[in-house]
Amino acid sequence: MKNLGRxxxxxxxxxxxxxxxxxxxxxxxxxxxxxxQGVVFLLFGQHIPGLGLLLTAGSIVLVGVLGSHVVTRSFFDWLNQLMARIPFLESVYGTIQEAVSFLIGDRENGFQTVVLVKQPGDLGYTIGLLTRQQLPELTTLQGEDRIAVYVPMSYQIGGFTYLVRRDQIIELPEMTPQQALRFALVGGLGKGHKVG
Structure with missing residues (x-):
C-alpha cells in the first residue's frame, strides 16, 4: 500500500x-x-478550425507593421494617450501595458539582471530581478543610490518591489531572469539545472 501511494x-x-x-x-x-469565429462563419458559412488562429496572428502582424510606420504610429500614440486619460481605465491600462512590456518586450523595458539582495543580520539573501536603475520620480529618495528590485514569491504569482541600496545587491550574470523566476517560484526546489 505504501508503494502504491509513492x-x-x-x-x-x-x-x-x-x-x-x-x-x-x-x-x-x-x-x-x-x-x-464570427467573421469566418459569415464568409464561409461554417467554422474552419485554424483559420481564426491565422487571422488573429495576421492581425497582430498587421498592427505591428502599422505601429512601426511614422504615419500610422501617431494613431497608436494618440490611442495610448486617450487610454491613459480615461478615469479608472488609466490604471488598468497602464498596469497591463507595463506587464506585457515586461513579459514580451525588449530587455531594456523588462527584467534586466538577476540579483541577490542582502537581508539584515544573518538572514542571508533573497533572489530578485533588477527592474530600474534610476528612480527620478521618488524625490524623497534623492541623494540615495537606490534601485528597484522585484522579488517573486514562491508557489504563487506575485511578489514585492523593493527599493534597495545599490551596495546591498550582488549581480548574478550566470542566471537568466527566466531561470531566476523558475527558481523562486518553486522555492529553490528542483534538479539544480546548470545555469549560464
Missing part, C-alpha cells in the same frame, strides 16, 4: 506538468482561433 505521487509529478502545459497551450490556441 507510485501515485511519482506519477502525478511526471504527468501533471505535461498535462497542464498542454491544457494551457490548447486553451490559448482555441481562444485565439475563436476571436474571428
Amino acid at each position: 507510485y501515485f505521487v511519482k506519477g502525478l509529478l511526471l504527468i501533471l506538468p505535461i498535462v497542464l502545459t498542454l491544457y494551457l497551450t490548447v486553451w490559448v490556441v482555441e481562444a485565439m482561433d475563436g476571436l474571428f
